[in-house]
């Protein structure tokens with residue numbers, strides 16, 4: 001069994017490079033810790049899905065909570081799953097289409113098939129918020 005955490009946080013106006021730096025340290029660290037997931041940034045807020053062994057997620061959340069690049073971390077859901085939704089993604093950045101109207105359908109195609117319906121809905125609803 002694996003744990004999945006879904007949280008949002010606040011970080012206004014980070015540049016693409018600043019967000020990429022987060023992805024780079026995730027790609028460096030997560031494989032060794034058996035962590036996979038996805039990250040969305042809409043210009044004001046992050047939404048991240050993390051999955052892995054419970055103990056690893058607890059340790060990573062301590063680091064993430066102390067990261068000065070964002071504030072107001074709010075856990076939306078903690079789940080237990082038998083299979084990872086993102087087995088191949090050390091941490092995948094999901095880019096949002098410019099057009100809010102197109103985001104829903106593009107994301108629906110882009111998000112991993114193994115996500116449960118409720119989590120998929122929360123992620124898509126986050127993405128279509130302006």
Ligand SMILES: Cc1cc2nc3c(=O)[nH]c(=O)nc-3n(C[C@H](O)[C@H](O)[C@H](O)COP(=O)(O)O)c2cc1C
Nearest residue numbers: 022025026028029030046048063064067069070091
């Ligand atoms: C929104 C957000 C998501 C992050 N996700 C991860 C992650 O999945 N894995 C990770 O190792 N660090 C993540 N970090 C970075 C950690 O807070 C921390 O900076 C990093 O793990 C430190 O490791 P490093 O010294 O190897 O860069 C994230 C930071 C932010 C702001």
